[in-house]
Amino acid sequence: MTYKCSICGEVHDDLPDIGQDKPYYWFTVPDEERAEKTELTEDTCIIDNEDCFIRGVLHIPVNDYDRDFGFGVWISQKKDNFNTYLDNSDSNQIGPFFGWLSSELNYYEESTLNLKTMAHFIGDGQRPTIEVEPSNHPLATDQQNGITLAKAWEIAHFYLGDK
Numbered sequence: 434m435t436y437k438c439s440i441c442g443e444v445h446d447d448l449p450d451i452g453q454d455k456p457y458y459w460f461t462v463p464d465e466e467r468a469e470k471t472e473l474t475e476d477t478c479i480i481d482n483e484d485c486f487i488r489g490v491l492h493i494p495v496n497d498y499d500r501d502f503g504f505g506v507w508i509s510q511k512k513d514n515f516n517t518y519l520d521n522s523d524s525n526q527i528g529p530f531f532g533w534l535s536s537e538l539n540y541y542e543e544s545t546l547n548l549k550t551m552a553h554f555i556g557d558g559q560r561p562t563i564e565v566e567p568s569n570h571p572l573a574t575d576q577q578n579g580i581t582l583a584k585a586w587e588i589a590h591f592y593l594g595d596k
């Protein structure tokens with residue numbers, strides 16, 4: 434579905450998803466210590482052998498469009514649940530598991546770090562879906578109420594620059 438963009442005036446094709454390939458806390462480890470202190474894959478991250486994170490997709494409904502907008506984000510997991518996910522990474526029979534949001538989505542002026550979330554595991558080769566606990570935070574209200582396609586493209590432009 435093409436869309437005449439109110440931000441840049443161009444005609445766009447499909448709405449892109451926006452992803453972060455590392456949790457926020459990975460960046461807080463100094464460069465020279467990362468090799469030793471962090472273990473990073475496309476879907477998991479461990480810092481200091483202690484702090485465990487998983488990558489999921491935070492879906493925001495787009496009210497006038499045929500699919501959701503997806504933010505690839507990271508959340509923390511307690512070790513037991515993290516290990517359960519590692520052992521059953523393609524299962525929909527685990528969880529949902531609690532996690533603190535560990536991605537800073539700086540489109541939102543208010544920090545998104547440490548919002549409460551639940552990870553829902555859907556298997557089928559897909560990353561878990563991340564549900565933000567209802568609150569007054571704009572990210573939580575966007576996920577609850579949905580956004581317009583214009584706003585989805587505004588977010589996309591914020592991250593992608595001219596696209």
Ligand SMILES: [Zn+2]
Binds near residue numbers: 439441586
């Ligand atoms: Zn545009």
